[in-house]
Amino acid sequence: MGSRLLNIQRRAAEHGRLRTGYTQGNRPMRSATWVVTSHSEEHVRTAAQLWGGEPEQWKPLNSTIAQWRVITTASTIEALITPGDPLNQYNEMWSKGGCQRRCDGETELLTRQPCICLARFGEDWHQQKKGTVCSTTSRLNVMLPDLSGMGMWRAETHSFYAAQEWGGMVDMVLAGTDGKGFIPVNLRIEPRQRVANGETKKFPVVVVELRNITPRQALAGPMTAAVALDPAGGGQAVAAIEAPKGRDWIADAKGALTSDDVRDLWMEAQNAGAVHPKGTDPLSKQLMAIAASKDAESNRQGEDEPGPDEDGAYDVEVIDEAAERQPTDWPVAAQPGSGARR
Known part of the structure; x- marks a missing residue:
């Protein structure tokens, strides 16, 4: 520069x-x-x-x-x-000769006197006839x-x-x-x-x-120019919101175990300013698609689980004696050395 x-x-x-x-x-x-x-x-x-x-x-x-x-x-x-x-805000009085008074509400800045309108008319000076007092100008x-x-x-x-x-x-x-x-x-x-x-x-x-x-959103800190120009569309009409360098949100999402983990990741991305809070930006949509695929994968695994037989009974797990002696603070089927089978 x-x-x-x-x-x-x-x-x-x-x-x-x-x-x-x-x-x-x-x-x-x-x-x-x-x-x-x-x-x-x-x-x-x-x-x-x-x-x-x-x-x-x-x-x-x-x-x-x-x-x-x-x-x-x-x-x-x-x-x-x-x-x-x-x-910029001042109480001002103008004439054909230019600005005659410019006051910040306490001091008339051209003469350095206390506010003239306040001294003459009190707190309700602004209700006086136009031309006799300053005009509040913003x-x-x-x-x-x-x-x-x-x-x-x-x-x-x-x-x-x-x-x-x-x-x-x-x-x-x-x-x-x-x-x-x-x-x-x-x-x-x-x-x-x-x-x-x-x-x-x-x-x-x-x-x-x-x-x-x-x-x-307005109080959360500076927003990108793309979002400011296209707030309804998350900035997509101007430019895609990019993730901050050093974090690959997509890779982290693909490595997540569940869709809930992906949603937690999206919240992190939102806090980092990488996605639009309404989820309308490209990165949000990619993360949503990954979360949906995690849900679909979980549903398929649930379909593979054995159901009850014609009498309504489920197969029981057969656990060997060595497995029974393992610590009980893990689920039985997840304990090391388990000979669990269905």
């Missing part, structure tokens, strides 16, 4: 934004479906093919540079949480695996309630993966409402949820 500059931060290019609203003239509008925007016409047209909608050219407010956007018909899209910490960088390019897409929300859920979800995943590997998720726009001061307010919240994996 080549060298890297150590004094700069490495990051993937940003391909575009995932939005929950759009502008109609100068008027901001909420959307119940995802709005995909990008400078790349190709990305937006591909998004329209995947999630519906009509691509169009568009200029963001206060910008003279045209972009492309599509207001899709999809309220849920598939994404990948990438290695590292993909989430930015989540994800990869869209079905769009071209290896760059990132930024999902952004200004919901106070989504901020709590995004932080909790991402922190739990990072606790399990240590920021390594990819995690498949769904980004879903969920309509909600709250009642305050006799008024009912409806608003969308972006929910980040695991996609086709369980919390056990």
Whole structure:
């Protein structure tokens, strides 16, 4: 591998934004479906093919540079949480002159003062009129695996309630993966409402949820890229999961005595990350086939055992005197020197 500059931060290019609203003239509008925007016409047209909608050219407010956007018909899209910490959260206030405040909830970082909104309005400052207080801003960088390019897409929300859920979800995943590997998720726009001061307010919240994996899998440590890209199929559509070097699981399975031993071996392989927990990968299927052959072999041996005669009696074992003097902690037929016969 080549060298890297150590004094700069490495990051993937940003391909575009995932939005929950759009502008109609100068008027901001909420959307119940995802709005995909990008400078790349190709990305937006591909998004329209995947999630519906009509691509169009568009200029963001206060910008003279045209972009492309599509207001899709999809309220849920598939994404990948990438290695590292993909989430940034601040309380921010913006104007035409740029960012006027950026606060971490305790300290306003531009002036190094204590949180201004908290000092003026107390714990419920976020319920104040928009524009008078900071906006809770969460930015989540994800990869869209079905769009071209290896760059990132930024999902952004200004919901106070989504901020709590995004932080909790991402922190739990990072606790399990240590920021390594990819995690498949769904980004879903969920309509909600709250009642305050006799008024009912409806608003969308972006929910980040695991996609086709369980919390056990997400918290068990980094998963392979193949599984993250194809969680429902165990990674088979991209690449087979290979056993770690130094352990031949197939050879060990063939040398096992019973199917139960093979199943125990599969559990070891699962703990080692060599197989998919759902058993959908090639190695799991090979081990299952070997276990089935062990069962079939055991059944054939059972068929060879002598049955009762026409009177319902079984032949007895004839044991010589030398065998009778052997220790009794082994089954008689298995004792050394046994002259057992049927």
